[in-house]
Amino acid sequence: MRFSMMLAGWLALTPLGAMAQDAEAGQRVFNQCRACHTINQGGRNGVGPNLHGVLDRAAGAVEGFRYSAPMRERAASGLAWTEENLIAYITDPKSVVPGGSMSYVGLRNPEQRANLLAYLRQATAAAN
Template identity: 80%
Template sequence: MRFTIMAAALLAFAPWQAKAQDVAAGQRVFNQCRACHTINAGGRNGVGPNLHGVWDRAAGAVEGFRYSAPMRERAAAGLVWNEENLLAYITDPKAVVPRGSMSYVGLRNEQQRNDLMAYLREASTAAN
């Protein structure tokens, strides 16, 4: 009986454990993004726009960055980079912005996505 209760408790805990976010791990995941993006305040745009302030920012809003037509269309339709939309985009960019120019295929590992989201939330709002 105790084993069954303990096993049930562990199983109930397992999904939460998989979703725990680690900012430091997310920073390591972001290293994949650095080839195209910066995230520091006042940072330059690269192949992709600077991501500082991305959290809750309207899509296509970085001054001086030339967005693709599909991204401009999604921006005109009201796309905002909130947690739900960022997570969807990180998972599968082409599902959020079909025909968009981002060449990244998406991050399939759920834990890495959660960690990256934690890092983006912190780093994109920091006054670094």
């Protein structure tokens, strides 16, 4: 319930459509993610799963990646990486998947989050 309330409050204050989204700037933000993730279609998993096609994908769905038990539980309960859920996770991973293994503390800057989503969309579309 806490997550739903936080997400609703965030969406009311910062709708995605109201933010300028710059995929090139998002690629620079993604450089923080590269230590653990790849984004190439068919790319390898690293410490974290490959993120190609992450938008609108069910959580915990990358073949061959060993997800934490809390992430598997959230996935079993229907978590999908909609833009809203992914933004919440990027902002504060532990609020979305308490006890999860992602060590990243979160991206607090809303403009950087919007740019990162633009890059994730573009990188996936370019390969399809």
